[in-house]
Amino acid sequence: MTVYNFSAGPAVLPAPVLLKAQSELLDYENSGQSVFEMSHRSPIFESIRDAAEQSLRRLMSIPDTYSVLFLQGGATLQFTMLPQNLATKTGRVDFIDTGGWSTKAIADAKLYTSVNVLASSADHGYRFIPEGPFTSTADYLHITWNNTLEGTTYQTPPLVDVPLVADVSSSILSEPLPIESFDMLYAGAQKNLGVAGLTVVIVKNALLDRVPDTIGAYLRYDIHAKQRSLYNTPPTFSLYMTKLVLEWIEETGLETIAARNVSQARMLYEAIDQSHLFHNHVGVKDRSRMNIPFSTGSESEDAAFLNFAASHDLINLAGHRSIGGMRASLYNAMPTEGVTALIHIMHRFEQGER
Numbered sequence: 001m002t003v004y005n006f007s008a009g010p011a012v013l014p015a016p017v018l019l020k021a022q023s024e025l026l027d028y029e030n031s032g033q034s035v036f037e038m039s040h041r042s043p044i045f046e047s048i049r050d051a052a053e054q055s056l057r058r059l060m061s062i063p064d065t066y067s068v069l070f071l072q073g074g075a076t077l078q079f080t081m082l083p084q085n086l087a088t089k090t091g092r093v094d095f096i097d098t099g100g101w102s103t104k105a106i107a108d109a110k111l112y113t114s115v116n117v118l119a120s121s122a123d124h125g126y127r128f129i130p131e132g133p134f135t136s137t138a139d140y141l142h143i144t145w146n147n148t149l150e151g152t153t154y155q156t157p158p159l160v161d162v163p164l165v166a167d168v169s170s171s172i173l174s175e176p177l178p179i180e181s182f183d184m185l186y187a188g189a190q191k192n193l194g195v196a197g198l199t200v201v202i203v204k205n206a207l208l209d210r211v212p213d214t215i216g217a218y219l220r221y222d223i224h225a226k227q228r229s230l231y232n233t234p235p236t237f238s239l240y241m242t243k244l245v246l247e248w249i250e251e252t253g254l255e256t257i258a259a260r261n262v263s264q265a266r267m268l269y270e271a272i273d274q275s276h277l278f279h280n281h282v283g284v285k286d287r288s289r290m291n292i293p294f295s296t297g298s299e300s301e302d303a304a305f306l307n308f309a310a311s312h313d314l315i316n317l318a319g320h321r322s323i324g325g326m327r328a329s330l331y332n333a334m335p336t337e338g339v340t341a342l343i344h345i346m347h348r349f350e351q352g353e354r
């Protein structure tokens, strides 16, 4: 039975990655141990950690002037670590508010620093990404690159004179990014990079001088950078899974994956736009290629569609609880057959099948 999983996260993984993890589960590379059981300070685990970092650096063209950190706590812990580490010069931080995840990042930042929202599309149901130009004199400007709940995305980074920080949790490695435009990027792994438990932070070394010594050791980017994310026990198995996902992306080719993401998203948007039943309200140029919300406009019809889809093995299509309707998440591991199957089921539902 082929089930297509449209979950927004934790999300579908590439089948070859799961098979590889299965084949190595009991005995990793003839070490006589599983990855679960290894000391994080053993040479064999360090080789896993290093391979993951090197692969990420190759895929994202990350120069040596940035550190790559493997942390815990999800993207959500970054909402609170970020201001504590980096809002230490002027004590002011600027945000562009593009949805539910921006809102949460703003709320946490306010506990530590003064926050200014430069622009927000909240009054318009977050249907677009506010356009610049923006001027800022704050310690950094924070943006949410791909808005997982609302289905919007930036296409290019805003130009600003201050460090630019982006939450890329739901789009990392779905497309090439101009790394040098950013001073920090962060992402929870469970959407496009692996399984829950790991958070990747990519931060410019020059910013590490800002980190104060008045916050707890685990919260400090400079300590994690210096200790190569081995200050304490990292989420070892999640890190291993991310190594496998990164290897899969390298084998497949990021350009190939990015092109597939563009074409799959286009197929689904075309089906929605041509339908008389389903709608997506996001402005065309800001539409996400990873998370595609749609709705019939009727709660009971949406519920009926979700049932119909699930009965045809298309699962986890319910929209975020704050938004309702449907949401198809088309992360890197979603095969094109899954998108075709979804479009087919949408047609059948629209023809009246239940």
Ligand SMILES: *Cc1c(COP(=O)(O)O)cnc(C)c1O
Pocket: 009, 073, 074, 075, 076, 077, 101, 144, 146, 147, 148, 167, 168, 169, 170, 188, 189
């Ligand atoms: C999922 C998500 C988060 C929250 O991630 P956790 O790992 O659950 O903390 C934050 N930001 C964005 C854009 C997300 O998609």
